[in-house]
Amino acid sequence: MKFRDGMWLTAEGVQVEYAEEVYDIAETEKGLSLLCPTRKIFSRGDTLNRSTLTVDVEAACDGVISVETTHWAGAVNKGPHFDLFPDGRPSIEHKVSKGDKGTTLSAGSLSATVAGDDHTFDIRFHSTDGSKHLTSLLGRSVGLAYTPAPSNPLQTGDMRDFKHYIFTQTTLGVGESVHGLGERFGAYNKVGQSVALWNADGGTSSDQAYKNVSFWLSSRGYGIFIDTPEKVDLEIGSERCSRVQTSVEGQRLKWYIIYGPTPKEVLGRYSVLTGRPSKVPSWSYGLWLSTSFTTNYDEATVKSFLEGMKERDTPVDVFHYDCFWMKAFTWTDFVFDSERFPDPKAQIARLKSSGLVKKVCVWINPYIAQHGAAFKHAAEKGYLLKRKNGEVWQWDLWQAGMGLVDFTNPEAVKWYVSCLNGLFDQGVDAIKTDFGERIPTLDVEWHDKSVDPHKMHNYYAFIWNKTVYEALQARYGTTEAVLFARSATAGTQRFPLVWGGDCESTPEAMAESVRGGLGLGLCGYAFWSNDIGGFEGSPAPWIYKRWVAFGLLCSHSRLHGSNSYRVPWTIDSDSTEEEGCSRTLARWTALKTRLMPYLFAQAGRAVREGLPLSLRAMCLEFPDDPTAWFLDRQFMVGESLLAAPVFDESGEVEFYLPRGTWTSFFTNQTRDGPGWFREKHGFGSLPLYVRENTVLVLGKPGVKGAVYDYAADVEVCLYQVREGASAELVDGEGEVLGTLRVGTDGGLEGQELLKGAWTKNDGGRHVEESYMKTIEWL
Structure with a gap:
């Protein structure tokens, strides 16, 4: 969000107030608390009728410092909050020192120095040994904004008609580049872009993202993690060319600066803060084959696909049943379509015993369709999100009359896990957790009244995937759980794995997918996949084969489409040529299989260090x-x-x-x-x-x-x-x-x-x- 109209003017309808100086510095238990008026104070009269901002600078752990800016401290800080330091907070003995350059807080290898000059606002972040300057908060870089602009201060006594924002602007150095912020499909270097962190189902050809992660990595050896799941707007050299502006609607904004100096060390420290990725089992690295989305299939189709792959020398490790394993209008009710799959448990057992496949995955989403077997029970028990008037929240987008599972309700979680266990009882080994982006924020009330619906929008991906992942762990063991998730936020790397969402069957979309995978990997996601051949449309044989080569070099590899199959013989009329689709797929699958001693060893290091396996930037x-x-x-x-x-x-x-x-x-x-x-x-x-x-x-x-x-x-x-x-x-x-x-x-x-x-x-x-x-x- 832009608050200014160029360098000299404030944006129309906006009032902006900046922290103009550091008036007072107080030492706290973990660092420094800065009192910052929005005008320079030359006399006692200057302290009246003026807002202040409090900037708390604290040592979090070695190489990590938090910066929290607050206007009105009495505002309730509703949840949900990110689950930070899930493996325990490392101990840190911070140090505060005063010298010619000002007051310095040191957290191991990282320090922040508040300039000591009168009537200045100047905070510099640098390596403690003084060898490297990272970024700064300089004059007019921290502030608050109202929209619409109040014409009289008395109007702010009633904030119902106003929006209030907090923003900070960290400096960008000459030649500095910015990367990450989740799985974004546009330009890889984010400098010059406006980015809104708000999960959305926009495909790979838009500026929307399924996986918005409030972390970015700088080429200067540091990263910034923004500690809120609510919507965050960033102007990355796009409002002021030499600064990254971060803004949220509310009364406080907190972020962490994380020092490397190498990008690997930055990600290592970020993974301590938000959680390291978990291991995934060796079978998950093999080829996954899907039925595709709207295609027509039943038990005979599934068997013919797997037999066809075997005949063409391409083993399938995981077979995936997409949406229509359930009847139309019933998603997700966890019930196999009895006409097409009369005995799913026996069918899955037959597939595994035949050696055609090792594991089976099924598709679900967190939406409960009104016409499915699960809706009535879930609604009566209060397991679905409600409107403020007490009615179940519903709409007809995607599934007719669908409701949304309220994972803030512990009883709803237990019920959902029991539904998953029913699938596990039938032989299902892995779960594709699709959707989870279109989470309503207006006229809704969660079971947990302490949460803010706007913060729940992005955070929902975390609690939903956590529920499913932990159910898999409980059934199959801590290192045997595998998701195939589309939506995510900061911390969801703990529940692998994810795929890139809906891409077109074009070379441009393949390039979009590469950019998305690179960006997400720079947010600590070790494992990533995409739809080989593209999801939308029917790929030309040459695109399919080039995508096969790319897809089999990702950490995880899945053939999946929308309204057309992705088995190779349907792409090029079952060509038997050496460079036909079937032989190409067989060769690349064999190559990945041979790479497994290397891949699995590298995966262990990626998990330990919080790094991407592939795609690694x-x-x-x-x-x-x-x-x-x-x-x-x-x-x-x-x-x-x-x-x-x-x-x-x-x-x-x-x-x-x-x-x-x-x-x-x-x-x-x-x-x-x-x-x-x-x-x-x-x-x-x-x-x-x-x-x-x-x-x-x-x-x-x-x-x-x-x-x-x-x-x-x-x-x-x-x-x-x-x-x-x-x-x-x-x-x-x-x-x-x-x-x-x-x-x-x-x-x-x-x-x-x-x-x-x-x-x-x-x-x-x-x-x-x-x-x-x-x-x-x-």
């Missing part, structure tokens, strides 16, 4: 390379593999390699970075490069499915290694078995961990000569 691995902060068409898979999807029908692709020697995964040819390169690829490859000094462990060629022994019969591939290069070996549960390491003599230490007929290749992996014919360096 280039800046996380190469923060000192300025180009890395602007790369939005490529990504890292873990720390050692670089992937660049192909977006052009010709197969031509341009990509960037940072400094070092990089080896093509497909040909073992090397390139030296930094620099931009162009290649042309067939459908069985893309620019996939291995970082120098990498020990890459691959599964045995021909292994089927994502679950196998990751230490047996493996191929250990060495890429320009030096002494100390290493790779962790993990078992099927993700537990570390030990480390393979290059010793002083160039030999491989830790060989006793390996089993079976394993091999070692010193110059990269054993490659197939066929790739030499389909990859052209331009």
Whole structure:
């Protein structure tokens, strides 16, 4: 939201008051409390008829400082509030010191200095050792605003006709870029954008987002987490070019500044604050196949799909039943359509026993349709959100007469979990939690009267996914739970995993999805997926095959569409050519399967450190390379593999390699970075490069499915290694078995961990000569 009309004028209908000086500094239990009048105080008379802002600057933990700005402290601070420090708050002994530059609060490696000059407002955030300036709150950077502008101060005695805002403006340095703020599909660098953090079902081709996360990462070595689930408006160099403005409607605004100095360290500290991602089981990394959305299917269709995939040498680890496993007009009532699935428990058991699939997932949402079996019971028991007059809140958008489960009601949570347990009893292993964005804020009253409906809008995604995830954990174990969620907010990374929502079947939409995955990964989400081939429309064969290559290099991979199937033989009339859809899918599925020893080990590190597995933004691995902060068409898979999807029908692709020697995964040819390169690829490859000094462990060629022994019969591939290069070996549960390491003599230490007929290749992996014919360096 913009409060000004350019540099000199206030926006029409708005009154703005700024903190003009720090009048008083009081030391508190955790830091400093600053009294900041909205005019400079030169005499006692200046203290009258004037608003003040209180800015509390406190040490949260090492490298993290909170800043809370308050106008009227008597305003009730309703919930819900983010569940911060879920694993416990680290101890911190803050330090307050006074010197020539002012009063400084230090929280380990991060400090904030309040300038000591009279009649100034100046707060600088910097590394405690003084080596790095991060950002500042300077003159006219903290304030309050009214709209409409009151013509007389007496009018503010009745605030019912006014909106009140608090805002802060942190400085942007020259060349500084800003990233994150959830899964956003527009420009990767947010500088110059206006961003509203408000969950919405807008698809991937709009400025709306399913997953709004109130955290952004700066290229200068810090991040900002805004501590409220309510709507937040940001003007990122878009109102004042040299500042990031954060505003909320209300009387207080709190955010945390998080110091790295590296972006990985920023995310590590952010994950301490909001929660680390949880582990997901090895089977979830395999290929997921969906029925698609409005397609016509029954038990015979499902079986034919899985048999067709097996015949085409593509194992499916998870089969997903989308919406129409329930009858039309009944979603979500947790009841299989008896005409199409007369005995779902037996059917699911048959699928698993046949070996066609390991696990089964079903679609649900938090909406309860009036015509479904669940509505009457839920309404009578008070499990659904109500209007202020006591009636059940309903509308006809999406499902006729649908209500919304009120997860602030503990009894509603118990009931919902019992419905989920009914699905688990029938053999369901995973849940796709769709929707959850269109949460009403007007004329509603939650069971928990202490919550603010506007704050519940974004926060609903957290409590709903938490309910389902914990139900899965209770049934299957703490590390076996898997969601496939669309809506999210800060902290929802604790309940993996998520996918990118509704994208079109176009190369532009694939690029949108890449940008969305990169941004969400920079908010601490380790695991991310998308609809291979695009959701809306029917993909052309070339788009499908290029998307297959991209999708199988994401942490999780799912074939899913809207009104058309995504099994490969329906895309290109069942072509049997080597570069047809079926063979392309088989090759990329096999590649991901072979990568599982590497992927699963990297996933463990991602969970421990709060990092994305894939898509991992280039800046996380190469923060000192300025180009890395602007790369939005490529990504890292873990720390050692670089992937660049192909977006052009010709197969031509341009990509960037940072400094070092990089080896093509497909040909073992090397390139030296930094620099931009162009290649042309067939459908069985893309620019996939291995970082120098990498020990890459691959599964045995021909292994089927994502679950196998990751230490047996493996191929250990060495890429320009030096002494100390290493790779962790993990078992099927993700537990570390030990480390393979290059010793002083160039030999491989830790060989006793390996089993079976394993091999070692010193110059990269054993490659197939066929790739030499389909990859052209331009």
